[in-house]
Amino acid sequence: MEAKKIIEAQHICKSFYDPIEVKVLNEVSLTINVGEFVSIIGKSGCGKSTLLYILSTMDTSYTGNLSIDGVDMKGKKDADLAIVRNEKIGFVFQFHYLLNEFNNLYNVMLPGLKLNKISKAEIEHNAYEKLKILGIESEALKMPNQLSGGQKQRVAIARALINNPLIIMGDEPTGNLDKKNSDIVFATFKELAEKYHQSLLIVTHDNDFAEKSHRIIEMEDGKIIGN
Amino acid sequence: MNIPLITKISISLLKARLKQTMVAAFGVTFSITMFIALLSFMAGLNDLLDNLILNRTPHIRLYNEILATKIQPINATQLFSSSYNFVQHVKPKEDILAIKNSQAIISYLQKDKNVLGVAPKLIVPIFYNVGIINLTGVINGIDVDAENSLFAFNDYVMEGNTIALKNIPNSIILGIGAAKKMLIQLGDNIQITTITGERFSLKVVGFFQSGIEELDKVQSYTTLATTQKILSKPNSYVTDIQLKLIDINKAPIIAIQYKELFSTEATDIQTANAQFETGSSVRTLISYAVGITLLIVAGFGIYNILNMMIYEKMDSIAILKATGFSGKDVNRIFITIALTIGIVGGLMGLVFGFGLSASIAQIPFSTASLPKVKTYPINYNPKFYVIGAIFSLVTTYFAGYFPSKKASKIDPVDIIRGK
Numbered sequence: 001m002e003a004k005k006i007i008e009a010q011h012i013c014k015s016f017y018d019p020i021e022v023k024v025l026n027e028v029s030l031t032i033n034v035g036e037f038v039s040i041i042g043k044s045g046c047g048k049s050t051l052l053y054i055l056s057t058m059d060t061s062y063t064g065n066l067s068i069d070g071v072d073m074k075g076k077k078d079a080d081l082a083i084v085r086n087e088k089i090g091f092v093f094q095f096h097y098l099l100n101e102f103n104n105l106y107n108v109m110l111p112g113l114k115l116n117k118i119s120k121a122e123i124e125h126n127a128y129e130k131l132k133i134l135g136i137e138s139e140a141l142k143m144p145n146q147l148s149g150g151q152k153q154r155v156a157i158a159r160a161l162i163n164n165p166l167i168i169m170g171d172e173p174t175g176n177l178d179k180k181n182s183d184i185v186f187a188t189f190k191e192l193a194e195k196y197h198q199s200l201l202i203v204t205h206d207n208d209f210a211e212k213s214h215r216i217i218e219m220e221d222g223k224i225i226g227n
Numbered sequence: 228m229n230i231p232l233i234t235k236i237s238i239s240l241l242k243a244r245l246k247q248t249m250v251a252a253f254g255v256t257f258s259i260t261m262f263i264a265l266l267s268f269m270a271g272l273n274d275l276l277d278n279l280i281l282n283r284t285p286h287i288r289l290y291n292e293i294l295a296t297k298i299q300p301i302n303a304t305q306l307f308s309s310s311y312n313f314v315q316h317v318k319p320k321e322d323i324l325a326i327k328n329s330q331a332i333i334s335y336l337q338k339d340k341n342v343l344g345v346a347p348k349l350i351v352p353i354f355y356n357v358g359i360i361n362l363t364g365v366i367n368g369i370d371v372d373a374e375n376s377l378f379a380f381n382d383y384v385m386e387g388n389t390i391a392l393k394n395i396p397n398s399i400i401l402g403i404g405a406a407k408k409m410l411i412q413l414g415d416n417i418q419i420t421t422i423t424g425e426r427f428s429l430k431v432v433g434f435f436q437s438g439i440e441e442l443d444k445v446q447s448y449t450t451l452a453t454t455q456k457i458l459s460k461p462n463s464y465v466t467d468i469q470l471k472l473i474d475i476n477k478a479p480i481i482a483i484q485y486k487e488l489f490s491t492e493a494t495d496i497q498t499a500n501a502q503f504e505t506g507s508s509v510r511t512l513i514s515y516a517v518g519i520t521l522l523i524v525a526g527f528g529i530y531n532i533l534n535m536m537i538y539e540k541m542d543s544i545a546i547l548k549a550t551g552f553s554g555k556d557v558n559r560i561f562i563t564i565a566l567t568i569g570i571v572g573g574l575m576g577l578v579f580g581f582g583l584s585a586s587i588a589q590i591p592f593s594t595a596s597l598p599k600v601k602t603y604p605i606n607y608n609p610k611f612y613v614i615g616a617i618f619s620l621v622t623t624y625f626a627g628y629f630p631s632k633k634a635s636k637i638d639p640v641d642i643i644r645g646k
Binding site for chain 1: 229232236239240242243542543545546547548549550551552553554555556638639640643644
């Protein structure tokens with residue numbers, strides 16, 4: 001039986017025009033199935049991050065076809081794409097991007113509150129659950145600036161998980177962390193993939209990291225050269 | 228749409244820059260305070276100045292004027308009907324100044340739906356006799372009750388009172404200037420002579436101050452009956468009929484009707500005092516212009532704060548957008564911030580504006596022309612508060628509109644990749 005596809009991208013092309021035309025993605029096609037832990041590696045400037053932002057629906061200026069969970073993303077409005085991101089995709093970036101005005105718990109709850117499908121109390125309960133998975137439930141009521149870099153990144157991962165997304169996308173999630181914290185974050189991803197069958201798509205230039213994932217997509221000059 | 232969530236985020240952003248937002252709110256407070264105080268004060272002054280005229284001026288005055296006959300004898304003949312007739316040195320016709328059939332006119336007017344009140348008046352030029360000196364003067368025979376209720380006559384009587392004028396026969400309220408000239412005390416008797424030479428003795432029961440010095444040197448008041456007695460005329464003899472209308476704006480039209488109807492002269496207040504309305508409206512216009520300028524300046528303050536906040540919170544906006552907040556949500560967050568500043572600042576402005584007006588109303592202010600006014604006049608018209616509130620919301624909304632639009636357009640990819 002064929003696995004269910006979460007992301008299916010066909011012939012994605014993208015160019016930057018400023019100052020001269022540079023083709024960053026050239027006819028990229030890939031699929032990601034449920035439960036896969038995929039990493040994209042490549043040199044700086046090979047287009048891996050650009051590809052991730054297109055797959056995440058945040059970047060809409062490209063040609064080609066993209067469907068997420070079987071729904072075509074082409075021509076959707078900004079507000080509809082926001083809903084897709086809210087419901088189906090969780091993000092972890094190189095920087096944690098926690099809002100300093102709120103405590104960690106509320107930061108985790110924010111996307112859930114935006115989705116607004118279950119009550120606030122339930123969202124809060126879920127947020128605690130997610131923080132527990134990441135082993136930082138004791139920090140829930142602290143403010144983000146009271147945490148270490150690794151802890152902040154784990155709060156960010158909990159935030160990505162809050163709406164039980166189909167896939168978590170990471171753009172160099174360990175890029176800002178030291179070895180020890182990187183390992184913790186990687187272990188967390190691994191646990192999510194194996195224990196909770198969470199699909200993951202992580203962009204990285206850390207080959208050690210990539211080798212531990214299920215599948216490696218290697219990119220060079222806007223093309224996939226190894227899958 | 229999730230209003231509580233958006234509000235919560237807005238408030239947190241506000242709290243994060245509490246000092247700046249307070250400064251912005253204070254800008255709105257200051258401008259609304261000034262707007263309200265300025266308009267209340269200006270409107271108070273306008274009312275004061277208008278009342279100076281309106282209180283004492285009838286909306287319509289019916290009277291007879293000595294004029295040349297409109298139809299000269301030459302027009303009566305058919306011989307020259309096809310020619311132009313030039314008659315030189317025409318003299319005015321001898322006519323009595325009294326209004327003919329005045330009783331009937333007064334009772335007709337009292338029943339008229341447009342009329343608020345009628346006050347007949349008899350104006351007679353006289354001489355005040357002081358020793359061997361004669362001073363010229365004018366006696367106004369008035370209906371005391373009507374004059375009090377329609378023209379606030381009471382307010383201008385400085386010493387003595389109008390009840391005494393009504394109750395004591397052959398009494399007079401003297402203009403304060405004339406009294407000073409003649410060295411008259413309350414209770415003294417004065418001698419007057421009419422232009423036909425009859426002498427009369429009157430008891431002084433009060434002094435009158437209109438604020439117009441020349442007028443106070445000449446004018447004095449007795450009852451209508453006393454004046455008729457001085458002139459030995461019947462009690463239907465009046466020279467003026469003064470009217471107050473329910474709607475002052477109808478005065479010009481009604482004056483024309485009455486002129487035809489009663490065949491007298493009729494002037495309306497608008498024609499007689501056109502310049503006052505102009506002055507009032509120009510002053511009001513200036514105060515509004517200043518008030519609105521203040522508000523717009525406050526609006527720029529808010530615009531600045533929001534722009535700065537958006538610049539500082541780029542990251543937060545980016546992550547909100549990445550995790551599923553749409554451009555519209557972000558827009559709403561910043562509009563909410565702007566409106567919160569506007570509402571809080573505006574409300575405080577309304578309160579302080581009331582306070583400032585109330586304290587201006589305590590400042591002593593005395594003027595000879597307004598004996599009853601002791602402090603600066605303030606008009607507490609709720610209209611100013613409503614306008615102030617609406618304007619504070621509108622300006623803060625527009626001050627927030629452009630920064631919010633900018634925030635909603637922020638591309639999260641640009642921000643996140645830049646790190």
